[in-house]
Amino acid sequence: MTPTAGSGPEGPVLVIGGDGFLGCAVCRALRGAGFAVVAADIVSSEENTARGEVISLDVSDRNAVFETVGALRPSQIINLSYVVGPALAADLARAVAVNLSGQINCLDAALQAGVRRYLHASSIGAYGPSQAYYGDREITEEDGCPPPHHTELYGAMKAFDEVLVAQYASRIEVCGFRLSVIFGPGRRHGFTKWTSALCEQPDPGTVVEIPLSPDQRISLVSDEDAARLILLAVEAGTLPVPIMNSGGHDLCGEDIRQHLKSMNPGLAVSLCDRPAPLPFAHRFSNALAQRVLGFSLTPLDIGPDKPRIARKPS
Numbered sequence: 001m002t003p004t005a006g007s008g009p010e011g012p013v014l015v016i017g018g019d020g021f022l023g024c025a026v027c028r029a030l031r032g033a034g035f036a037v038v039a040a041d042i043v044s045s046e047e048n049t050a051r052g053e054v055i056s057l058d059v060s061d062r063n064a065v066f067e068t069v070g071a072l073r074p075s076q077i078i079n080l081s082y083v084v085g086p087a088l089a090a091d092l093a094r095a096v097a098v099n100l101s102g103q104i105n106c107l108d109a110a111l112q113a114g115v116r117r118y119l120h121a122s123s124i125g126a127y128g129p130s131q132a133y134y135g136d137r138e139i140t141e142e143d144g145c146p147p148p149h150h151t152e153l154y155g156a157m158k159a160f161d162e163v164l165v166a167q168y169a170s171r172i173e174v175c176g177f178r179l180s181v182i183f184g185p186g187r188r189h190g191f192t193k194w195t196s197a198l199c200e201q202p203d204p205g206t207v208v209e210i211p212l213s214p215d216q217r218i219s220l221v222s223d224e225d226a227a228r229l230i231l232l233a234v235e236a237g238t239l240p241v242p243i244m245n246s247g248g249h250d251l252c253g254e255d256i257r258q259h260l261k262s263m264n265p266g267l268a269v270s271l272c273d274r275p276a277p278l279p280f281a282h283r284f285s286n287a288l289a290q291r292v293l294g295f296s297l298t299p300l301d302i303g304p305d306k307p308r309i310a311r312k313p314s
């Protein structure tokens with residue numbers, strides 16, 4: 001039986017990892033739509049702490065998670081906390097404690113508090129490291145990557161997280177989002193931190209190094225679109241599917257170089273002759289999110305004559 005979001009506590013939406021890059025965008029989108037939101041994070045920026053906007057929570061501390069969730073009795077939980085980027089391989093024990101055990105702690109606490117819906121960020125990394133495995137076609141939620149093809153720990157961990165979360169699906173409504181690479185102002189870390197340059201209007205004289213070859217492709221979704229997808233899921237009456245692709249703009253290095261030059265003609269932008277392989281595929285269908293949530297990507301006009309997409313960090 002699929003649980004519905006029609007019963008349970010009426011508390012705020014709890015965004016765990018709410019001080020992160022995506023977390024801030026999700027909190028903004030939810031607040032903008034009128035939701036009461038509590039953001040929780042192991043660290044919070046000084047500004048947010050001063051405003052009292054982020055409460056302190058370590059998802060690897062099971063007691064703390066139960067206390068926080070029990071006290072807040074949130075209507076829905078969005079778990080965006082994760083150890084990402086180089087930090088993941090640098091401290092595997094910590095990554096497992098946060099990314100896997102932390103997920104279980106949050107789910108168990110959600111069950112105990114009667115939370116109606118649990119949303120989490122998966123990733124296109126769950127499809128494995130290469131488009132070649134699928135051929136030249138759009139990848140859908142029914143596709144998957146067998147364990148031996150997972151050469152990246154991040155993607156393998158995301159795939160396992162999905163398996164973990166699915167264990168709870170008969171007791172709490174759950175949904176994960178296989179998000180493409182997110183760009184937006186203020187990205188602090190991760191393999192694709194450089195994508196911030198797409199939005200940030202770098203100062204003239206800055207050299208932006210794009211670690212892609214001219215024809216190497218990447219699937220990009222804006223922070224605002226990723227946050228809107230999650231907002232739509234929070235607003236939905238029911239969520240009949242456990243996993244959705246965000247989809248993304250399938251762009252090559254040269255598209256991105258031209259876009260940056262059009263934003264700022266004085267900017268030096270370099271591509272790589274021999275780039276490292278990206279750890280992701282690049283062609284994804286978001287037909288499911290369109291059908292279930294009415295979600296579609298905001299058109300991204302790339303090219304010298306197109307409107308600019310640059311935004312200041314907020």
Ligand SMILES: NC(=O)c1ccc[n+]([C@@H]2O[C@H](COP(=O)([O-])OP(=O)(O)OC[C@H]3O[C@@H](n4cnc5c(N)ncnc54)[C@H](O)[C@@H]3O)[C@@H](O)[C@H]2O)c1
Binds near residue numbers: 018021043080188192
């Ligand atoms: N940024 C992307 O391109 C992208 C793409 C696909 C999926 N995702 C997923 O979206 C989620 C958010 O990613 P992001 O880019 O905002 O990363 P981020 O690092 O900016 O955000 C993660 C947040 O989790 C917090 N966190 C880490 N350990 C914690 C702990 N023990 N307890 C509580 N909070 C903890 C961090 O402090 C951080 O604020 C992650 O699950 C990530 O894998 C991101």
